Amino acid sequence: MSLKIEISLVLNETKVEASVGVTESALELLRREFDLCGAKLACGEGECGACTIIVDGRSRNSCLTPAVDLDGRDVMTVEGLWTEKGVDAVQQAFINEGAVQCGYCTPGMIMQARYLLNRNPDISEAEIIRGLEGNVCRCTGYKKIIAAVKGASRIQEGSPG
Numbered sequence: 001m002s003l004k005i006e007i008s009l010v011l012n013e014t015k016v017e018a019s020v021g022v023t024e025s026a027l028e029l030l031r032r033e034f035d036l037c038g039a040k041l042a043c044g045e046g047e048c049g050a051c052t053i054i055v056d057g058r059s060r061n062s063c064l065t066p067a068v069d070l071d072g073r074d075v076m077t078v079e080g081l082w083t084e085k086g087v088d089a090v091q092q093a094f095i096n097e098g099a100v101q102c103g104y105c106t107p108g109m110i111m112q113a114r115y116l117l118n119r120n121p122d123i124s125e126a127e128i129i130r131g132l133e134g135n136v137c138r139c140t141g142y143k144k145i146i147a148a149v150k151g152a153s154r155i156q157e158g159s160p161g
């Protein structure tokens with residue numbers, strides 16, 4: 001019998017509870033228990049950012065985050081960015097710029113961009129490039145992704161992006 005631990009957290013603004021395995025990752029928990037499949041498993045080693053989520057305001061690789069570490073935390077996944085008001089500025093900017101090809105990296109990119117813009121709404125191109133260093137995209141060549149993050153910054157300021 002494998003050991004389980006009860007945790008509670010705020011997930012996408014909703015208080016939830018879960019029974020988690022001691023070796024289970026946050027990524028596995030999100031998919032198994034909550035059907036939140038936006039965060040992707042790619043490298044599984046903290047190298048690609050495809051699994052990025054935001055925990056207590058900081059971006060984290062959910063593949064390397066133990067599920068038990070989410071106990072008592074505030075967790076946001078890409079699914080939580082959509083509200084009744086519509087998509088998040090970052091999501092809208094990715095649409096506007098066509099910054100998606102296969103889409104596998106996209107949820108992680110969007111969450112890392114959301115984290116960067118939360119910290120610095122007036123982010124520079126150099127800061128975007130540095131901030132996305134841990135997020136790998138095999139398809140787009142990054143130019144449209146960087147443009148999308150800049151566009152999201154403008155959308156947040158109230159201009160069309």
Ligand code: FES
Nearest residue numbers: 042044046049063
């Ligand atoms: S799957 Fe988590 S960093 Fe690559």
Ligand code: FES
Nearest residue numbers: 101102137138139
């Ligand atoms: S759009 Fe394919 S990996 Fe980024």
